[in-house]
Every structure is written in C-alpha cells, then in structure tokens.
Amino acid sequence: MTNWINMKKFTLSEIRNIWLKFFEEKKHLIVESQSLIPKNDNSLLWINSGVATLKKYFSGIENPPSKRLTNSQKCIRTNDIYNVGVTSRHHTFFEMLGNFSIGDYFRKDAIDFAFELLTKRFNIDKDLLYITVYKDDNESYELWQKHGIKKEHIIKCDKDRNFWEIGQGPCGPCTEIYYDRGPKYDPNNIGEKLFLDDIENDRYIEIWNIVFSEFENDGNNNYSPLIRKNIDTGAGLERLACVFQDVPTNYDIDAFALVKNEIQKYTENKYDINLYFKKEKNPISLLINRSFNVIVDHFKSATFAIGDGAIPSNKDRGYIIRKLLRRSFVYLDILKVKKDVNEIIVSKIIETMKDFYPNLSKEKNNIVSIINQEYKLHHETLKNTIAEFVDTINKPLKEKDDVNFYEYTLFKLVETYGFPIEIIKEIEHSKNENKETINFIIEAFVGKEINVNNVFSLKKFNFDKFNQYFEEHKEVSKGNKELKAIAKQNKNLINLEVESIFDYDNLKLKNSKVIALFDADFNSVNEINNEEGFVVLNKTCLYATSGGQLCDNGTIDNVFIDDVVKAPNGQNVHHFKKGSFKVGNDVDVVTDVERRKSLTIHHSTEHLLHSALKNEIHESIKQEGALKSPQKVTFDFSYNKKLNLDEILKLEKNIKDIIKSAVDTKTYLKTLDEAQQMGALAYFDDVYKKIKTKLRVVQIGNKSIEICGGTHVSNTKEIEDFKIIKLDSKGSGSWRIEAISSKALIDDFNNNVHKPLLSNLENLFKEYNSLNFKNDLFEKNKNINLNELHYFELKNMFDLLSNELNIVKFKINKEKENTEILELKDKFNSYNDKINLLIFENIDRKVLTSTCTNIVNEKKENIFIVVNFIDNSFQYILCANPKFIESLGFNLNQLNKEIVDLFNAKGGGRNNFVQGSFPKVDNKDFNKILEKAKTLYKW
Known part of the structure; x- marks a missing residue:
C-alpha cells in the first residue's frame, strides 16, 4: 500500500542540509551559493539555475575544484512573473539543489544517488515515484527497474520531453523523477493519465531532473560523443518542501507561511490555505491569497538581490527589482495593510533564511533603506495615477475620442507603475459579471467604486489591444534561458597537464623550453614553420590576461607575441601570427618593458582604489569587475547612490597620499583561510577555493590586502601620480570609475x-x-x-x-519673439474687413505663425490671408477663429485648393488654420487670392 500519511515532514532548511550532507558523503565538494549577479558573464541578468555559476567548468574553460560538486544555489527567474501567486509553483526567487559530475561518474551512479537520497534519507515510498526517460535510453530504463520502480511507472519519451540541448554545444538525454502526491490533489480523479500525457497538474510533480550530458551537437543536429561526459541535475528546493510538508502549493511551505503570518497581523484580510480544496472559490478570496503570495515572493527576490548589490533603476536588473517591488506595493494596498511593513517583511525573510545565508543579516539595514526609498518614490505617484484614471473612466467615451485611451493607460499602469497585469486579466475575464472584485481592487486605492458599465464592456475596452501593447514591451529579460553546460570543449587544452611557471621577478628569460605547440585551429603539433600558432613554455615571463589585467606583449626568440591567455589547467598560452618553433627547443623570452610597467602601475592603482572605496566611502561597496590596461584602470562596483564631488576628491587625495608616502608592497603565500584571516579581499573566491597550492596575497600599506595573481609595483612611489577622470553609471546601482596613473599619462x-x-x-x-x-x-x-x-x-x-x-x-530669443509678435498684432488689429489680405517681408516664420495663432482668439469675426516673403519663397497662412468658421460652415482648405492652383503651392491644415508655401511671384497676383476668397465665401 502506498504511504502518503506516514511520510516524514522536513523543514526547508532540513531538506537543504540533508541534500548537501548526503552528497558531501558521496565525495562531492559543497559549492557555496553564489551571488545572484553573474560574475564576468554578460549573457545573464541573473543567476537563474543551479549550474549557471558552474558553466565554466562544464565548458572546459576552467578545471573545477573537484570533479564532484553539489550546491543549493539561489536563483531569480522572471520569465513567468505574471504566474507568480496564480499557479502552485511559479516563483521569481527560488533555490535549486544540484549534484554535478564533471568527467567523473555518469548514468548509473547518478541514478543510484538519486534513489538512495529519496528513499533512504527522505523516506519516500518508492511506489510513489514515477520516472520519464529518453526513448533510446535503455540503460536508464533498466537501472530504475533494478531499484524496484514499477515498470508501469516508467515511460519513454521523445526529445521534446527528455532530451536537453540548446543548439550547438553539449547535450544529452535526461531522466525526470515525479512524485505522486495522492488523490486529494486530483479533484477530477484523472489519475495516472495526468503523468502519462504530461498534463499540468498538482498531483504528479516533477521533483528532480538528471541530465546525461554526453554528446556534442555541431549546430546541424549531428551528434558526436563528448570528450568528457558530465552529469547536471536540478531539484527545486521549494517543490521538495511542498511535497514533504504535504501542503497545497509551494506558497504554503514553512518559509512562506512564517512571513505571511507576520503580514496578517497588519490587515483584516486573511490568507486561506484551505481555499485550494474548495470547489466554489470566492474571487475576492483568490485575490487575497494571490496578494500574500506575490508579496512574499517578490520581497524575497528583492531582499536577496539588493543584498547581493543590485539597486532598483530603470534598466536591466535594476528595472526587474523596481518592477518586483512596485508590484508588491500594489498588492499590499489591495490587502489594505495598515502600516508600513517593508522592514517587517524583510526582517522575517532574513530570519527564515539566515542559517544558510548569514550575510543577509549584515545587509539588512541597507536592504530596508533601499526598499523604503523605492516605496516613497513610487507609492503616492501610483495612487494618484490610479485615482486620475478612475475619474477619467467614470466618464463615458465619445465616439470621436481615442478608442485605445483606456487600453494604453492601463498598459502604462502595468509597465510604468507596476500595477499587476493579472488583475487586469481578472477584469477582462469577469467583465461585468464580477463587479465586486473590480470594486474591491479599485476601492483599495481610491476609496470609491468604478463605473464598470462605462469601461469594461466589449465595445469600450479592447483587451486584444491592451495585450498588444503589453506583448510588445514585456520581454525585458528575454534571452535569460536556463543554462546547463555551454561552449565547445577543446580536448587538447583540457588534457594539457604539463607544468608551466610564470616568473614574476624577471622580464627576460634564457633557455625556456617549448613544451607544447598548437596550430591556428588548436590542433596539437610538434613543429610550426613560419605560420600562425600557439606556444607553451615550461617557464615564461609574459603575463597572461587574467584577473582583469591585460596580457604582456613581447618576443619569444624574436617572434612577436601579441596575446597570452590562460589554459584550463593554468598554463600561459602565447599566440603569434607568424613564427617557427619546435617542441623541445630552448628559446629566449623578452617582455615589453613599457607595457608591463603601465599594466603593473594600473593594477596596483586598482588595489588602492578598491581599498579607498571600502575604507573612505562605505564598507558595503562591492567590486563587480576591473580592467587594468596600459592606458587606464577601470573599476566597476555596486553602491546605492552616485559618488559626489567631495567623495571623488577624497578618494583621489587618499591614493595620492599613499603614493607620496612611498609605501612598500609585500607579497605572501597563504592558504585561503590564512589569507582571509589577514583580511584579504577575494574577488574570485570560487576560483581560489579550487587551488591546491598556497595563494599569492598582495599587501600595499596597512589597508589594501587582496588575493591576487597580477603584477604589482614594489613601492607606491613607482605609480608617480593618480587622477580620476570619469564616473559613469552602468545602471542598476552599478558604477564605473575610470582613472589614470603615472606622470606621463596624466600630463x-x-x-x-x-x-x-x-x-x-x-x-x-x-x-x-x-x-x-x-x-x-x-x-x-x-x-x-x-x-x-x-x-x-x-x-x-x-x-x-x-x-x-x-x-x-x-x-532672450523668446523676449525678442514676444516683442515682434506684439508689433505684428498691432498691424493685424488695423485690418477689420471680414476677409483681409496682409503682405509681409522677412518676418520670422515662427513669429508669424504664433501671431496668427493668437490673433484669431482676439479678432473673432475676421478671416486673414497672410503672405510672407522669406528665404526666396512665399510663406502663407489662412486663419480664423474656429467657432466663427464653424458657424459660417466654411472650411479654409477650400480656399487653399485655389491657392494651390494659382501658384503651384503646397499646403494644408485644419478647417480654420492652413499653412503652406509657393515660389516667388509678383505681389499684385495676391489680390487673386482675396478675389477667390470673396467669390468662394460669397462676401
């Protein structure tokens, strides 16, 4: 008999700990959850999957600290933002549990581990597990059966369901593990058909996906075996908690419930966990539940993102944070929360997560401050906008009004002010049938009901048009696809195990040995004769681009080296456009001294700048990246406000003082723990953890201590001088300082x-x-x-x-223009016939047009024909008071047609105001216009 009742319940924290401990016992290295803001990866706005921070290992760009890895990675994914709180499992913030093998174990061990963890550690009844495998993956099919999974619980599926690939690159079949939550989550008693036909449901829930990355797709769907087979798995922590706690949705697990309970203290509207099981669901109750769910989800995303250095703004990830917060504020209003609860919500989220994310507590004040700033910026504007909108839509539309006014205004509410689109959708679906829900929403904002009949009828509100506006603008985070493993593996570089040493102390080396050669396509060769290629030496003094410092240039046996890069195993690989080398030969290496000097100066400058920002401005400042080139240093960092002039000058003075003080640079070799105990900053901490040998620590003075493999001055006097030349915003609370050092560059x-x-x-x-x-x-x-x-x-x-x-x-120009208009008005006022002809020369076009626009409001029973010779052609204006023209039944475009025929003119306009121009003619011809006007209008 299947066991639903006696399954052990675990908290979210317990599930995470059990997972990590289990795989640690299986010789996996636990990888800390990385920042939500990707490092050195412009392809993503956010870390959005468990493997996103590990893809450099899967691609072969870097070797991993262990071939077996496990993590619980915090993620943000906003593709389905409008399903949050509506469905049972969509979130913007979630944690992804994963175990990964990079060229180590494969299919059998991956399945064995999964089965053991689920049935032995989590005590799941194996008869409640359902499995999908790829149709050609007979090995996985048989492995699951050996573990006692019923044959009828395992189905083979095609590529759409059980083969993972993203075009060119690594790919492979996958096996998915589903859990049967029982008939109470199957209200229509459909049963196993839900699983077999892949129907969206809350009974058979996918809890784990295991990808067997074993093929290389060349981009044309030709598959070849990978050099190094990998395992990539993912299990949503919130989904597992929902299963183990046997609650209706992910939003009912402990981590959510604790926060919702806190919010409920400040509103009369209460969350109903039993609403899920009710056949008749009150629309307002649904809206209240959704409001609680969205608030907690979005606040959680914002709390973690701001804690990692993201700042609300109008672009990129800052736009996402702003949108999430503004949607949250709207839902707080819908719940009629009685006080400002931003800090209360953030505090409760941190309380529920601090055991695994202790850094949140340190960032709490900053997080609350930024959210409160956003609340003040947004909240009153939104309420006033909605009030204005409601006042407008309570008035019936006229036929001649813009028929898309309502649609576009609502679209702006959604995109500019964060008004939740699902509420608009609810209005669409309910139309006049569910007025109480609409009024519940509107009353929460403006304290009065809306005239639903005027607006939300099929005739008055075109939801297709609204959807068009929305679809055209919603793809802000388009392209943020889940990543598992990318890039093409290079066998020769991955397998390059020979030792190559970089010599920090010398700029010239004699008798270095060629230990590896590659042609232009990275094929391993023994000899190159007068061609392009790459060379690796047992010892080199040419620095490879790394840590933001650009590479050295120089020569190897007089062959110019224009680029040096790091291989996955750490060797410096030197590129040359034309040269001759042979494996085993001795060569001489010479560094471009001037380039190295400039690079070295700027790298040490960057360390001083980093230290000064944290010590002189604010310790919360976080480095996002840096570039050390011969021409300048750029330093990217996150901070919640722009540096002012005094702060810029303070930074510059601090660094100049250190340069003048002639401070020595000291280097040490330390373990990671020893370095961090010294207070060393470790920007590439994930890289440092995999290094088995001791790390190089660079200390400049008393405050600048960093783990760093770059080149540095021996004394700060070598830097000579320092100047900040630019501060730019990169968006989302991200800034870039650009600076230069050395007297030559500053001069x-x-x-x-x-x-x-x-x-x-x-x-x-x-x-x-x-x-x-x-x-x-x-x-x-x-x-x-x-x-x-x-x-x-x-x-x-x-x-x-x-x-x-x-x-x-x-x-000045406006004053001059106004004076000219007054002078022109005097001339107009001297004409009092019903139809008047005025001829001018070299009157400014704009002045004449403004005068005509004004005069028809003063002389309300006259028609003016105005001709102005300027720029070797004639400008003309026909004008009259609009009500006067309408009362007469006239249209000045009729007269304009006569002018077009008389003078080959070009012009047009409204029935009371027409403008145009025509080529130069004799002045006497203008009387024809007056005659035509009198004939046409019978005056």
Missing part, C-alpha cells in the same frame, strides 16, 4: 583633455558676457579662478553652464 590627459575643457569653459563665460543678460548661475561662478579647479569640477561646471547658456539664449 597627456591634461594637455589633450583638461586644458581644452578649460578653454571651452572660458569661452562660455565670454559668450555669456556678450549677451548683456543677467543669470544667477553665471554671476555666481564668474569670479572663480578656473585654473584652481579639479577636472571633475570643471566638467560639472561646463555641463551646468552649457545648459544654462542655452536657457539664457532661449529666454
């Missing part, structure tokens, strides 16, 4: 950038003085000695004053 910058900027600023003041117009900002700054200002101050002043000068010139 060059001063001559080619700083001095020209100074000259341009001086010219701004000269132009301002020539205008004879007073402006407060110019007056305030005109006596400042520009030569004493920092480049950043000059740049800020130039940007401000450039904009201000444009405003000044606009005001």
Whole structure:
C-alpha cells in the first residue's frame, strides 16, 4: 500500500542540509551559493539555475575544484512573473539543489544517488515515484527497474520531453523523477493519465531532473560523443518542501507561511490555505491569497538581490527589482495593510533564511533603506495615477475620442507603475459579471467604486489591444534561458597537464623550453614553420590576461607575441601570427618593458582604489569587475547612490597620499583561510577555493590586502601620480570609475583633455558676457579662478553652464519673439474687413505663425490671408477663429485648393488654420487670392 500519511515532514532548511550532507558523503565538494549577479558573464541578468555559476567548468574553460560538486544555489527567474501567486509553483526567487559530475561518474551512479537520497534519507515510498526517460535510453530504463520502480511507472519519451540541448554545444538525454502526491490533489480523479500525457497538474510533480550530458551537437543536429561526459541535475528546493510538508502549493511551505503570518497581523484580510480544496472559490478570496503570495515572493527576490548589490533603476536588473517591488506595493494596498511593513517583511525573510545565508543579516539595514526609498518614490505617484484614471473612466467615451485611451493607460499602469497585469486579466475575464472584485481592487486605492458599465464592456475596452501593447514591451529579460553546460570543449587544452611557471621577478628569460605547440585551429603539433600558432613554455615571463589585467606583449626568440591567455589547467598560452618553433627547443623570452610597467602601475592603482572605496566611502561597496590596461584602470562596483564631488576628491587625495608616502608592497603565500584571516579581499573566491597550492596575497600599506595573481609595483612611489577622470553609471546601482596613473599619462590627459575643457569653459563665460543678460548661475561662478579647479569640477561646471547658456539664449530669443509678435498684432488689429489680405517681408516664420495663432482668439469675426516673403519663397497662412468658421460652415482648405492652383503651392491644415508655401511671384497676383476668397465665401 502506498504511504502518503506516514511520510516524514522536513523543514526547508532540513531538506537543504540533508541534500548537501548526503552528497558531501558521496565525495562531492559543497559549492557555496553564489551571488545572484553573474560574475564576468554578460549573457545573464541573473543567476537563474543551479549550474549557471558552474558553466565554466562544464565548458572546459576552467578545471573545477573537484570533479564532484553539489550546491543549493539561489536563483531569480522572471520569465513567468505574471504566474507568480496564480499557479502552485511559479516563483521569481527560488533555490535549486544540484549534484554535478564533471568527467567523473555518469548514468548509473547518478541514478543510484538519486534513489538512495529519496528513499533512504527522505523516506519516500518508492511506489510513489514515477520516472520519464529518453526513448533510446535503455540503460536508464533498466537501472530504475533494478531499484524496484514499477515498470508501469516508467515511460519513454521523445526529445521534446527528455532530451536537453540548446543548439550547438553539449547535450544529452535526461531522466525526470515525479512524485505522486495522492488523490486529494486530483479533484477530477484523472489519475495516472495526468503523468502519462504530461498534463499540468498538482498531483504528479516533477521533483528532480538528471541530465546525461554526453554528446556534442555541431549546430546541424549531428551528434558526436563528448570528450568528457558530465552529469547536471536540478531539484527545486521549494517543490521538495511542498511535497514533504504535504501542503497545497509551494506558497504554503514553512518559509512562506512564517512571513505571511507576520503580514496578517497588519490587515483584516486573511490568507486561506484551505481555499485550494474548495470547489466554489470566492474571487475576492483568490485575490487575497494571490496578494500574500506575490508579496512574499517578490520581497524575497528583492531582499536577496539588493543584498547581493543590485539597486532598483530603470534598466536591466535594476528595472526587474523596481518592477518586483512596485508590484508588491500594489498588492499590499489591495490587502489594505495598515502600516508600513517593508522592514517587517524583510526582517522575517532574513530570519527564515539566515542559517544558510548569514550575510543577509549584515545587509539588512541597507536592504530596508533601499526598499523604503523605492516605496516613497513610487507609492503616492501610483495612487494618484490610479485615482486620475478612475475619474477619467467614470466618464463615458465619445465616439470621436481615442478608442485605445483606456487600453494604453492601463498598459502604462502595468509597465510604468507596476500595477499587476493579472488583475487586469481578472477584469477582462469577469467583465461585468464580477463587479465586486473590480470594486474591491479599485476601492483599495481610491476609496470609491468604478463605473464598470462605462469601461469594461466589449465595445469600450479592447483587451486584444491592451495585450498588444503589453506583448510588445514585456520581454525585458528575454534571452535569460536556463543554462546547463555551454561552449565547445577543446580536448587538447583540457588534457594539457604539463607544468608551466610564470616568473614574476624577471622580464627576460634564457633557455625556456617549448613544451607544447598548437596550430591556428588548436590542433596539437610538434613543429610550426613560419605560420600562425600557439606556444607553451615550461617557464615564461609574459603575463597572461587574467584577473582583469591585460596580457604582456613581447618576443619569444624574436617572434612577436601579441596575446597570452590562460589554459584550463593554468598554463600561459602565447599566440603569434607568424613564427617557427619546435617542441623541445630552448628559446629566449623578452617582455615589453613599457607595457608591463603601465599594466603593473594600473593594477596596483586598482588595489588602492578598491581599498579607498571600502575604507573612505562605505564598507558595503562591492567590486563587480576591473580592467587594468596600459592606458587606464577601470573599476566597476555596486553602491546605492552616485559618488559626489567631495567623495571623488577624497578618494583621489587618499591614493595620492599613499603614493607620496612611498609605501612598500609585500607579497605572501597563504592558504585561503590564512589569507582571509589577514583580511584579504577575494574577488574570485570560487576560483581560489579550487587551488591546491598556497595563494599569492598582495599587501600595499596597512589597508589594501587582496588575493591576487597580477603584477604589482614594489613601492607606491613607482605609480608617480593618480587622477580620476570619469564616473559613469552602468545602471542598476552599478558604477564605473575610470582613472589614470603615472606622470606621463596624466600630463597627456591634461594637455589633450583638461586644458581644452578649460578653454571651452572660458569661452562660455565670454559668450555669456556678450549677451548683456543677467543669470544667477553665471554671476555666481564668474569670479572663480578656473585654473584652481579639479577636472571633475570643471566638467560639472561646463555641463551646468552649457545648459544654462542655452536657457539664457532661449529666454532672450523668446523676449525678442514676444516683442515682434506684439508689433505684428498691432498691424493685424488695423485690418477689420471680414476677409483681409496682409503682405509681409522677412518676418520670422515662427513669429508669424504664433501671431496668427493668437490673433484669431482676439479678432473673432475676421478671416486673414497672410503672405510672407522669406528665404526666396512665399510663406502663407489662412486663419480664423474656429467657432466663427464653424458657424459660417466654411472650411479654409477650400480656399487653399485655389491657392494651390494659382501658384503651384503646397499646403494644408485644419478647417480654420492652413499653412503652406509657393515660389516667388509678383505681389499684385495676391489680390487673386482675396478675389477667390470673396467669390468662394460669397462676401
């Protein structure tokens, strides 16, 4: 008999711990959950799968710290954001449990491990397991049967269901494990057909997927065996918790329930866990349940993302965080929560997760501060917008009004202000049948009911049009597909095990030995004669691009080396465009000294900048990346606000002081634990953990200590000087500082950038003085000695004053224009016939048009025919008061047709205001226009 009642219940935390401990016992290395913000991977906005942080190991780019890995990786996936809280299992934030083999165990062990963990550690009845396998995967089919899985519980499926691939690259069949939750989750008593036909349901739940990555797809669906076969698995932690706790949905597990219980203290609306089992579901109760679920899910995403350094903004991942928070705020309003509960929700989320994510507690104040800022920015604007919208839609549409007004306005509510689309959809489905739900929603925001009959009828509201607006804009995170293993493996580099040493201390080496050669296509060869290729030496002094530092250039036996890269096993691989080498030969290596010097200076500068940001600005600042080139250093970091000028100057002064102090650089070889005990920063911590030997620690002064394999100055006086030249936003609370070091580079910058900027600023003041117009900002700054200002101050002043000068010139031109309009009006006022012809010369087109626009509101019973000779052609305007023209039943476009025929003119417009132009003609011909007008209008 199947066992549903006696299955042991586990908390979410217990499930995670059991999983990791089990695989650790199976000789897997536990990989810490990595930041949600991908490192050195522009293909993803977020880490969205358990394997996303490990793909460099699967591709062969790097060797893993162990061939067996396991993790519980936090993930964000927003493709199905609008299903959150609606379905039983869609989340934006979730944890993915995984076990991975990289060239170690394969099919049998993977299935054995899965069966043992589920049945022995989690005590699942094997008769409640259902399995899918790929149709040609007979081995998996037989392995599952050997474990006692009933034959009728195992089905073979085609590629669509049980073969994982993403085009070119590694791929392979998979086996999926399902769990039967019992008939209470099968209200229509459909039974096993739900599993067999892959029907969406809550009874047979997929709990684990195991991918056997064993083939290489060449992109044309030609498959060849992989050099190194891999195992990649994934099991959703929240799904497992739902199964083991026997609750209706993922949103009812302990980690969610604890937070929802806290929110319920501040609202009269209560979450109903039993609603799932009720045949008749009250629409308002459904909305209340959904509101609780969305709030907890979205707050959890925001809490973890901000904790990892993401900041709400209008682009990229910042846009996602902003959207999640704004949707949460809307649902809090729908629940009529009585107080600001942002901090309460964040605190409860951290409390439920801090055992595995202790860093959340350290980031709590920052997380709450950022969410509160977003709340203040968004909340009142949203409520006012909805109130305005409701006032508008309570008025019936006129036939001539824009028929898509409502649709577009609602679309803007969704995309700009975070109003949940599923609420719009609910209105669509219910139309006039469920007015109480609509009024429940609207009343939560504006305290009054909506005239549903005016708006949400088939005639008045086109949901297809709304959907069109939405579909055109919703793919913000498009392309964030789940990744399992990418890139093409290179057998020769992966299998390159020979030892190659980088010599930090010398710029020239004699008698290095060629230990490996590759042609231009990376085929291993013994000799290359006057061709392109790659060479590996037993010892080299040419640095390979790594850690953000660009590679050295130089020569090997007088052959120019233009690029040096790291192989998966750490050797430096040197590229040459044309050369001759033979394996076993001795060669001489020479480094380009000037390039190395510039790279070294900028790498040490980057360390000082990193230290200064954390020590002088804020310890929460996190490095996101850095580039050390001969020309400059760039440093990317996350921070919740832009650095101001005082902070920039403070950073610069701090680093200049260290340079002047002539501080020695010290290097140590330490284990990772020893280095971290010293306080060393470890940006590439996942890389360092796999290194078996001791790590190189670089210390500059008392505050800058980092694990680093790059080249550095021996004393800070070698840096000579330092200058910050740019601060840019990368979006999402992410910033990039650009700086330069050395006297030569700074002198060059001063001559080619700083001095020209100074000259341009001086010219701004000269132009301002020539205008004879007073402006407060110019007056305030005109006596400042520009030569004493920092480049950043000059740049800020130039940007401000450039904009201000444009405003000044606009005001001057506007005053001049207004004066000319008044003078022209006097001329118009002297004409009082019903139809008047006015002829001008060289009147500004804009001034004339503005005058005509104004005069018809003053002289309300006259028609004006205005001709202006300018730029060697004639501009004409026909104008009259719109009500006057309408009362007469006239249309000035009729007269315009006569002008077109008379003068080969081009023009058109409204019935009371027409504009156009025609070539030069004799002035006397204009009387024909007046005659035509009088004939046409019978005056």
